[in-house]
Amino acid sequence: MTSLHYDLSGPATAPPLILGPSVGTSLAVWEPQLPALARTHRVLRWDLPGHGGSPAALLPSDGSATIDQLAALVLRLADDQGWERFAYAGISLGGAVGLYLAAHHTERVGRLSVICSSARFGEPSSWRERARLVREEGTEAMVASRTGVWFSRETAATPRGRALLADLRATDRAGYAACCDVLADYDMRAALPSVTAPTLVVAGREDPATPPAHAREIADAVPGASLLEIAGAGHLAGVERPEAVTSALLSHLADAARPDPAHAPQPGDDVSRHAAGMAVRRAVLGDAHVDRAVARTTPFTARFQDFITRYAWGEIWTGDGLDRRTRSCITLTALIAHGHDAELAMHVRAALTNGLTREEIGEVLLQSAIYCGVPAANSAFATAQRVFDEIDAQGPAAAPPRTDAEHPTHTPGEVDTASHSDTDK
Numbered sequence: 221m222t223s224l225h226y227d228l229s230g231p232a233t234a235p236p237l238i239l240g241p242s243v244g245t246s247l248a249v250w251e252p253q254l255p256a257l258a259r260t261h262r263v264l265r266w267d268l269p270g271h272g273g274s275p276a277a278l279l280p281s282d283g284s285a286t287i288d289q290l291a292a293l294v295l296r297l298a299d300d301q302g303w304e305r306f307a308y309a310g311i312s313l314g315g316a317v318g319l320y321l322a323a324h325h326t327e328r329v330g331r332l333s334v335i336c337s338s339a340r341f342g343e344p345s346s347w348r349e350r351a352r353l354v355r356e357e358g359t360e361a362m363v364a365s366r367t368g369v370w371f372s373r374e375t376a377a378t379p380r381g382r383a384l385l386a387d388l389r390a391t392d393r394a395g396y397a398a399c400c401d402v403l404a405d406y407d408m409r410a411a412l413p414s415v416t417a418p419t420l421v422v423a424g425r426e427d428p429a430t431p432p433a434h435a436r437e438i439a440d441a442v443p444g445a446s447l448l449e450i451a452g453a454g455h456l457a458g459v460e461r462p463e464a465v466t467s468a469l470l471s472h473l474a475d476a477a478r479p480d481p482a483h484a485p486q487p488g489d490d491v492s493r494h495a496a497g498m499a500v501r502r503a504v505l506g507d508a509h510v511d512r513a514v515a516r517t518t519p520f521t522a523r524f525q526d527f528i529t530r531y532a533w534g535e536i537w538t539g540d541g542l543d544r545r546t547r548s549c550i551t552l553t554a555l556i557a558h559g560h561d562a563e564l565a566m567h568v569r570a571a572l573t574n575g576l577t578r579e580e581i582g583e584v585l586l587q588s589a590i591y592c593g594v595p596a597a598n599s600a601f602a603t604a605q606r607v608f609d610e611i612d613a614q615g616p617a618a619a620p621p622r623t624d625a626e627h628p629t630h631t632p633g634e635v636d637t638a639s640h641s642d643t644d645k
């Protein structure tokens with residue numbers, strides 16, 4: 221075997237997304253985020269050398285392993301898939317690989333997410349010492365200290381926490397030590413300003429390994445980078461606070477789907493507007509929902525559906541003045557104000573797709589109680605709770621926004637003849 225072990229998920233024709241793990245974990249560290257990310261992307265998760273299914277021999281064992289060698293292995297995976305350009309998200313060392321690729325191969329990385337990582341992971345001597353310890357005693361020497369670093373004791377006691385610690389125990393000592401050698405040699409601070417990909421930096425506020433100051437250093441140096449600090453999260457923030465990390469990634473990746481300004485619809489170009497509107501409509505509401513709406517189109521409703529697709533979705537939702545998270549907040553408020561509970565249910569689902577957490581949706585509803593009235597907000601909370609309960613009942617692989625026979629919702633321009641409900645806006 222001459223390449224890193226990897227796993228592919230999601231539609232084969234979807235935009236590519238590569239996910240990098242942290243030292244001591246396997247590609248399973250991304251399991252909390254995978255169902256949501258694989259709905260809209262072709263997701264490639266990979267294992268570090270000596271971790272999971274990757275052979276340790278992919279990195280030198282003499283202490284000379286470097287970040288460029290590891291990055292080259294990841295580029296080989298992308299090349300094997302025929303991906304000239306891809307989005308990338310990485311945790312810790314996986315994030316360091318992303319920073320290196322984005323700085324030194326700017327044409328390859330279209331969008332970057334760096335999670336609980338750093339531009340420099342401390343003094344080289346500490347990593348050389350850890351490499352020596354693991355080479356002599358194996359990775360079991362690291363297990364006890366990961367609780368309190370990776371996550372809390374409560375998280376360590378969960379099935380996912382126990383599985384991650386088991387992955388650490390199973391990691392090849394030579395591969396783990398070689399990754400420590402990479403971290404000892406790694407220093408990206410001077411190269412950060414050369415990163416041109418839109419970048420999201422995520423930090424766990426309780427992370428002792430790469431505390432928020434490390435994330436701020438990256439965000440301050442990478443042009444235009446955004447920063448999110450997650451309360452109650454350790455080094456594996458995506459495991460400890462999965463919903464917050466998933467929502468941040470969905471929002472960041474959704475922005476990448478915005479039309480290229482060079483190919484934006486021109487005034488009077490109805491065909492382009494309709495095509496752009498349909499693309500965003502599918503991204504926000506889901507293919508299954510839109511396919512049902514299209515299938516129900518009648519000669520009577522066709523012109524109105526075309527009108528809404530071109531203008532609501534093709535001009536407003538595709539505009540670059542607001543991101544989709546903000547547009548979801550505005551839409552929720554407007555629907556609450558006018559008492560459109562059926563459409564509100566649909567847009568609660570859409571808001572989750574656009575990167576809002578349940579807590580943030582609750583904040584929008586609370587704000588609406590002040591400006592739209594308590595009765596309206598009371599009804600909105602009931603509608604949102606019903607949507608959350610339906611999603612929870614469907615399990616982690618729940619589909620993105622869809623029409624439900626018991627609680628009908630509609631896409632812009634759709635007329636649901638079964639429920640005789642009004643059309644959406």
